[in-house]
Amino acid sequence: MATSSSDPAGERRRSGRLRAAVEQVLPIERFGDERTILAGTGQSAIGLVVAILATFATQVLITRVQGPAAFGIVTLATQGALVLGYFSRVGMDMAAVRRVAIDLGRGDRARVRAVVSRAAVIAAVASLAVAALVFAVADPLARAFAEDEAAAAGDAFRAGALAIPFVALVQVYLGGTRGLKVMRHTLYVFWMGQPLGWLVLILVGWLVARSVGVTTLAYSASWLVATGAAAWLWHRETAGFGRARPEPGELRDLLRYGTPRAPAALFSQLLFWTDLFVLASYAPAAQTGVYAAAARAAQVILLFIISVSLMFSPFVADLHARGERDTLDRLFKQITRWTMAATLPLFVVLAVTPGSALRLFGSEFGAGRTALLILLLGQLVNVATGTVGFVLIMVGRTGWDLVVYAASVAFDIGAAVLLIGGLGLGMEGAALAGALTMALSKLARLWLVWRFVRIQPFDRDYARLMLPTAAGLALGIGAHLALGGASWPVDLLGTAVAASAGYLPVLLWVGLPPAERRAVTGLARAALGR
Numbered sequence: 001m002a003t004s005s006s007d008p009a010g011e012r013r014r015s016g017r018l019r020a021a022v023e024q025v026l027p028i029e030r031f032g033d034e035r036t037i038l039a040g041t042g043q044s045a046i047g048l049v050v051a052i053l054a055t056f057a058t059q060v061l062i063t064r065v066q067g068p069a070a071f072g073i074v075t076l077a078t079q080g081a082l083v084l085g086y087f088s089r090v091g092m093d094m095a096a097v098r099r100v101a102i103d104l105g106r107g108d109r110a111r112v113r114a115v116v117s118r119a120a121v122i123a124a125v126a127s128l129a130v131a132a133l134v135f136a137v138a139d140p141l142a143r144a145f146a147e148d149e150a151a152a153a154g155d156a157f158r159a160g161a162l163a164i165p166f167v168a169l170v171q172v173y174l175g176g177t178r179g180l181k182v183m184r185h186t187l188y189v190f191w192m193g194q195p196l197g198w199l200v201l202i203l204v205g206w207l208v209a210r211s212v213g214v215t216t217l218a219y220s221a222s223w224l225v226a227t228g229a230a231a232w233l234w235h236r237e238t239a240g241f242g243r244a245r246p247e248p249g250e251l252r253d254l255l256r257y258g259t260p261r262a263p264a265a266l267f268s269q270l271l272f273w274t275d276l277f278v279l280a281s282y283a284p285a286a287q288t289g290v291y292a293a294a295a296r297a298a299q300v301i302l303l304f305i306i307s308v309s310l311m312f313s314p315f316v317a318d319l320h321a322r323g324e325r326d327t328l329d330r331l332f333k334q335i336t337r338w339t340m341a342a343t344l345p346l347f348v349v350l351a352v353t354p355g356s357a358l359r360l361f362g363s364e365f366g367a368g369r370t371a372l373l374i375l376l377l378g379q380l381v382n383v384a385t386g387t388v389g390f391v392l393i394m395v396g397r398t399g400w401d402l403v404v405y406a407a408s409v410a411f412d413i414g415a416a417v418l419l420i421g422g423l424g425l426g427m428e429g430a431a432l433a434g435a436l437t438m439a440l441s442k443l444a445r446l447w448l449v450w451r452f453v454r455i456q457p458f459d460r461d462y463a464r465l466m467l468p469t470a471a472g473l474a475l476g477i478g479a480h481l482a483l484g485g486a487s488w489p490v491d492l493l494g495t496a497v498a499a500s501a502g503y504l505p506v507l508l509w510v511g512l513p514p515a516e517r518r519a520v521t522g523l524a525r526a527a528l529g530r
Contacts (some may be wrong), residue, residue: 085167100179173349
């Protein structure tokens with residue numbers, strides 16, 4: 001078969017046919033927003049796949065070289081840094097997305113540089129203060145969360161503190177480029193660059209010492225490099241925009257919008273990890289490491305909703321500011337259904353083969369299979385309700401967003417303490433607390449979006465996804481039972497192939513509305529050169 005390098009003319013013809021097919025099924029005058037969102041989502045999804053593979057490779061490397069206890073400590077240190085980085089950016093990432101999108105929508109692009117510069121200063125000051133505090137109290141934190149490995153944990157927590165300012169700043173600059181409706185920089189820097197950079201830096205650092213401190217220090221260094229790249233790309237992207245003076249009260253408006261986002265961003269990350277932190281205070285580090293792997297595996301099904309959320313956010317801000325509610329409602333319904341359709345195969349494979357999926361981390365991690373199944377149900381509700389959280393933020397309802405997050409974290413802590421400490425359910429109790437909290441949090445946001453914006457993500461076509469899901473489950477379970485005596489890689493791969501063979505044809509046959517089915521068929525034929 002000829003390649004693009006051996007047949008450039010043929011490649012140009014195929015590319016032209018593909019563009020023609022896209023323009024035919026999604027004409028720009030009617031579907032410009034959908035095309036842009038799909039393109040950006042596709043870019044983000046590719047980056048997320050790379051991020052997941054790189055992160056899994058890193059996690060498997062750590063678990064197999066350093067063991068479950070070390071993995072639990074590294075997870076606490078790195079996720080703690082991530083959570084605090086999200087908190088200490090004071091909502092300036094979302095402020096950058098929203099303000100840049102609105103300013104561009106009203107033709108006032110000369111102001112965007114001033115907005116992002118001020119947002120970066122706010123995030124830098126806050127995150128440096130938080131990092132200094134964490135560095136100073138690393139040893140007491142280590143004794144609280146990893147008493148049996150306190151010395152190693154202290155080193156890891158100090159190394160993780162160094163990441164906090166860069167976790168905050170990188171998202172401010174990338175938020176600015178997403179406000180421009182440019183997704184590729186988030187793809188290259190955030191989804192691909194930082195996870196791959198961490199993996200490479202771990203291997204370099206281990207030439208000096210194979211300690212949890214070095215592993216976590218490599219994590220912080222990867223965020224430093226990512227921040228430099230994001231800042232450079234933002235300034236390059238806006239080089240020709242000019243630089244108008246900020247509007248009066250600009251700093252005040254940024255702080256007013258972002259201040260509720262600071263604790264909300266902290267709580268949003270804690271929703272994924274509060275049950276882990278509570279479990280760490282009751283269970284040994286090895287059990288915490290197994291549960292951390294289960295939580296990571298469950299988050300794989302967030303691949304597409306994260307991609308969509310990042311790309312959809314500036315459109316929400318722009319359309320809401322211009323009062324185009326009907327267009328926003330139509331986009332919300334389409335994007336949520338497409339996200340769910342893309343996610344369901346991942347859910348089916350993990351739900352059918354939880355033990356095999358966790359064996360990727362090592363033989364001892366299979367003990368987390370029940371916890372993984374419970375966590376998957378909570379994440380499925382997360383995906384099914386769409387990007388309601390980002391809609392609430394982009395229309396300016398950051399106060400209500402904070403209320404829901406605060407209530408959710410309080411519920412999560414209470415439920416986790418009761419189920420883990422009171423009833424002694426261990427990992428399964430942590431998973432129940434996390435899944436219930438996630439589901440209730442998303443349902444509350446769904447109601448708030450309907451109350452304030454009068455849009456919701458469901459329509460009649462949503463129900464079409466039930467049949468392909470049932471077909472995928474049936475074939476996946478059949479393959480899993482047939483491969484019962486096989487090794488875990490064979491079981492995982494065989495189940496994935498069988499589930500996909502059941503899901504995809506039925507999705508194309510009855511799972512998509514007729515217009516979308518014709519569009520997918522036309523794009524596939526164009527891509528194949530037919």
